[in-house]
Amino acid sequence: MNRIVSVIVNNKPGVLNRVTAMFMRRGFNIQSITVGATEAEGQSRMTIVVADMDEPDIEQMMKQLHKQIDVLKVTEVTEQPMVARELALIRVHSPVPTRGVLSTLIDPFRATIIDVGVETVTIQSVGKPEKVDALIALLRPYGIKELARTGVTALSRDSDTVGEVARLQANTLSL
């Protein structure tokens, strides 16, 4: 299972570079990373998805993140009650006669057709990454011409997410 880490950083030039440079240097592989504004001015949220790793490795990754001076808060949200969503834009080969079928097909995914061309339609899908995966798999036989995924962004359901960092600082690292 992929791990999702939510990182609050100072919104300053170069911060993304610092974070990705750390991942590269320490040999951690990023599957996806999204960066955007938060409710607080001057702060951004990075949502970083990494492939599953051993507990000591994820702990080391989080500590290295936290060591960055521009990183304010680090929370692993994988196991927490949370909402994780991804947006995908999928351009599918779709001559006019097949469009009705396509429409029915994507309906249960609550995906929508947002652009229509002569030979193709563009579908927008928002949801959990697995749902997006499933839709893509379903559309593949029709011929996917272009695909853009944003990567996951996530929020804890519980607004109090300082737990992880507080735990690290209080010397109560898990063994």
Place this chain on the structure above:
Amino acid sequence: MSALVQPTSNQTAGVPDPWITGAEMLVEALRSEGVEVIFGYPGGAVLPLYDALYECGIPHVLTRHEQGAIHAAEGYARVSGKTGVVIATSGPGATNLVTGLADAMLDSLPIVAITGQVPTSVIGSDAFQETSIISISTPITKHNYQVRTAQELPGILKEAFHIASTGRPGPVLIDIPKDVANASGIFDYQEPVQVPGYQPTIKPNQMQLRKVVSAIRAAKKPVILAGAGVLHAKAHESLRQFAEQTQIPVVHTLLGLGGFPADHSLYLGMGGMHGSLVANMALYETDLLINIGARFDDRLTGNLQYFAKNAVVVHIDIDPAEIGKNVRTHIPVVGDAGESLKSMLDMELTPVQADEWMAYLLQLRDEYPFWYQQDGTLKPQRVMEIVHQQTQGEAVVVTDVGQHQMWAAQFYPFNGPHRWVTSGGLGTMGFGLPAAIGAQLGAPDRTVVAIVGDAGFQMTLQELSVLAESQLPVKVIIFNNHSLGMVRQWQELFYEGRYSETLLSNQPDFVKLADAYHIPGFRVEGEEDFARALQAGLATDGPVLIECRINPEENVFPMVAPGKGIHEMVGVKP
């Protein structure tokens, strides 16, 4: 209040103008920080800074290469405990700092490095001498800044000094574009530093420490591993008390040397690849390993599979990211080494019941000391003994990297802290001579001895100029084995003696070289010659260079071969 302003030309009569240039702000900040010396090298992008430094009263040491400047700042920081300051110009000046930044990062030395940058208007256009030192230095600095306006300069400077010198110390780089140095702003250095993302934990968690104390009660084979964190925290005295009250023996890392007196009955010596057998066996067999301020470097641990494999591991470190990084840890303690030791000294400490363990260790210590065999050649180990004898063990010893570094660590025992300056983490050849310059400036009243190899010396030997110019009384001792000794040793042991590019056939005449720099030089081939030369050297007020012709085939033993366990030492006896 710090001196706020220097009168500037556009001030109205009597009223000091609070507006000063970025360059002047730098000088004011350095004054406020109590900076005693700056190491650096000028160039186009730092002309405004150097103009402000001109006649500012803070001494500046012009090294002959920026790498020399930053290693000197490191040597200064290591012996004085203060932050070393270095200035370099943009582009090549900045890139010449890279090795030193990486070195200071790995060895946790407080450095503030100032680099010039091309004017903000042309950043990104590949302007003359433009390089992105921010991108380059990101992984090798604790933090870095590119200043965009003069007004943010005082805050950044204050923050940089704070970050460099607190928590786990490290290098911080500030990149100042030329136009920012020329622009004006109001200098306010009063604002307290506030860095929300940087709150190092100094005070350890007491509950964790109580766990350590109860683990001590249960231990049969305890050992303390003391690293440079003890020295940074100035906790050597607390360490001694803690070891004495618990009667737990102490092993040092290479960088920790001097944190615990070498002549103490509980001292087992240095551990690691070229450490003592007793130290390594203690680390191998222990049932309670108390690591204080060491980071479990692989040159210390050997193959991790065998390291402290039956031990409860305690790790006290100010940097939580070091805990559990290399060695699984049972009792983590995040905090300052001194605070942690003091807290435990306030708890009930009783001597461990480990008579058998101690008897075993002391027997190993007696039976397997560091050794060498006299064979008619000048023995580098014997040279270190003579240096120790003639300096009464009180010198500041600075080394370069290689075999000589290990001989110095093995044969110059330290009874006090802040006397040992070496490049541990990065293993930087060329470190020794410039670091000795900085060490002498950081400890002007001490004898400073630089122990260097013939190859590493040639990487930064141009800094002899500084020794001569400032008449710094550093005694430079070159171990000339006509080879890249440490690498040659590995080729002998692990590559069937195929000496690929490690033998130096065309050496300069080191004595003439010293002479060319107006430094007295001696060449010695025998023990007595060396003793005489050193005596003469120590009696001289200025710098001296002594070239020791040693046997090119001399090797460093004992040794844990790469990939082997710490208990598998070879060359433990003649």
